Amino acid sequence: MTARVNVRNIAVNALVSILEDEEKSHIVERNYMDKNELSDVDRSFFLRLVEGTVERKITLDYVISLYSKTSINKMKKVIRNVLRMSIYQILYMEQVPDRSAVDEAVKICKKRSFAPLSGFVNGVLRSIVREKEDILKKIEEADDSIKYSIPEEVLELYGDKKDKVLSSLFNERHINARLNLSKHSKAEIIAMLVASGVKVYDNPYVDSAVYIEKFGDITKNPVYAMGLITIMDTASMIPGLVSGVENGDIVVDVCSAPGGKAIHIAEMLNGTGTVFARDLTEGKVSLINENIKRTGVKNVQSKVFDARNTDKSLIGKADVLICDVPCSGLGVINNKSDIKYRIKKEDVLELSKLQKEIVDSSIPYVKKGGTLVYSTCTLTEEENMGMVKHILDNYDFKLSSLNPYLSENMKNENTDKGYLEIIPGEFDMDGFFIARFIRG
Numbered sequence: 001m002t003a004r005v006n007v008r009n010i011a012v013n014a015l016v017s018i019l020e021d022e023e024k025s026h027i028v029e030r031n032y033m034d035k036n037e038l039s040d041v042d043r044s045f046f047l048r049l050v051e052g053t054v055e056r057k058i059t060l061d062y063v064i065s066l067y068s069k070t071s072i073n074k075m076k077k078v079i080r081n082v083l084r085m086s087i088y089q090i091l092y093m094e095q096v097p098d099r100s101a102v103d104e105a106v107k108i109c110k111k112r113s114f115a116p117l118s119g120f121v122n123g124v125l126r127s128i129v130r131e132k133e134d135i136l137k138k139i140e141e142a143d144d145s146i147k148y149s150i151p152e153e154v155l156e157l158y159g160d161k162k163d164k165v166l167s168s169l170f171n172e173r174h175i176n177a178r179l180n181l182s183k184h185s186k187a188e189i190i191a192m193l194v195a196s197g198v199k200v201y202d203n204p205y206v207d208s209a210v211y212i213e214k215f216g217d218i219t220k221n222p223v224y225a226m227g228l229i230t231i232m233d234t235a236s237m238i239p240g241l242v243s244g245v246e247n248g249d250i251v252v253d254v255c256s257a258p259g260g261k262a263i264h265i266a267e268m269l270n271g272t273g274t275v276f277a278r279d280l281t282e283g284k285v286s287l288i289n290e291n292i293k294r295t296g297v298k299n300v301q302s303k304v305f306d307a308r309n310t311d312k313s314l315i316g317k318a319d320v321l322i323c324d325v326p327c328s329g330l331g332v333i334n335n336k337s338d339i340k341y342r343i344k345k346e347d348v349l350e351l352s353k354l355q356k357e358i359v360d361s362s363i364p365y366v367k368k369g370g371t372l373v374y375s376t377c378t379l380t381e382e383e384n385m386g387m388v389k390h391i392l393d394n395y396d397f398k399l400s401s402l403n404p405y406l407s408e409n410m411k412n413e414n415t416d417k418g419y420l421e422i423i424p425g426e427f428d429m430d431g432f433f434i435a436r437f438i439r440g
Helices: 002-020 025-036 040-055 057-067 077-092 098-111 115-130 132-141 144-148 152-157 159-168 186-195 234-242 260-268 282-295 345-365 385-394 413-417
Strands: 175-179 199-202 209-213 229-231 250-253 274-279 300-304 318-324 366-376 397-399 419-422 432-439
Touching: 002 025, 002 040, 002 077, 002 098, 025 040, 040 057, 040 077, 057 077, 057 115, 057 132, 057 144, 077 098, 077 115, 077 132, 098 115, 115 132, 132 144, 144 152, 144 159, 152 159, 152 345, 175 186, 175 234, 186 199, 186 209, 229 260, 234 260, 234 318, 234 366, 234 432, 250 260, 260 274, 260 282, 260 300, 260 318, 274 282, 282 300, 318 345, 345 366, 345 385, 366 385, 385 397, 385 432, 413 419
Parallel strands: 250 274, 250 318, 274 300, 318 366
Antiparallel strands: 175 209, 175 229, 199 209, 366 432, 397 432, 419 432
């Protein structure tokens, strides 16, 4: 029980960092897990507490408003996040006894010098426990923003895709591992994963990928440490697959961090050619370098470079250009729920301007007959088909069919035209957009 009390304390700290200080959830989670050296069991509990609370924040705040005379905005940061986390356990974690969720919340308040408020927290939570079924019914009957915990403004950004996106939320998703087939065969890597205690299932969309379960801290797994697998969503593998790279090609990946796509392509090149992996800051490039070191690829050159500028030394050199640009991230809110609380309508317009700057500055790298792969992890018209139109209207590029590179179960009329939009949950993937062009 003591370990779980500590995990809840750590989770409250993480929630304050994410929901109050607006730090990115995946970075906060990693930092707190590394700093506290959590066991696999505690790590799993910590992630469930933090990710679940962040995912359901609007819903949880709605519940708090039903039982607290004090406005949630007037509460102490710690208190409102203790309440959020505890209500999440009561409503959505069946394996946690309601009494434990309440008692541990009170203990946290006292431990953090909020003893005078512990009675308030206790009273709110006990009322919620008593009326749990009625609360869940109210949530189910509430408007979409409360029911699915998404700001109204973000719901509007999804447009006619809204219902499909909402139907995919809260569904459990597979964890994907891309296999480094330049080092070992698929069967050999799978055998090593199974021997290390990992459960492995076939991925029906990408032959060089598998679904995995029960792996604990993957960074401590020997197969991961040897660079034989990379954890990335299947959708993130598509840009590399449709790039059509051939041995000896020169590839430029202008927004590369953390390097998954660049390394995927480097492996597809079988150690030949060169992948120029660029990103904006030292911190981002250090992530690329960590993955280069772990996977042992020799044909990736990383560099800090602002993609809004043109590197004259690469003009006309690229057989393949990868533009996986910064975007609003509306396709990945299942994995990074904090995104939905930060994005605004005006951000989409600003991002589309940035995307144009990056594309306009990077297109000179592509040689005649070369390939451009443009991708985002979002679903807005401005950032996706709007950019396709911009490229077609302003440059000597034509869309090129994705079908030669996709599994049969992913092909459709649009993929034959040269682009693919994946709604979150479709094909068991993140939301993503990919377009492939050939320079005339």
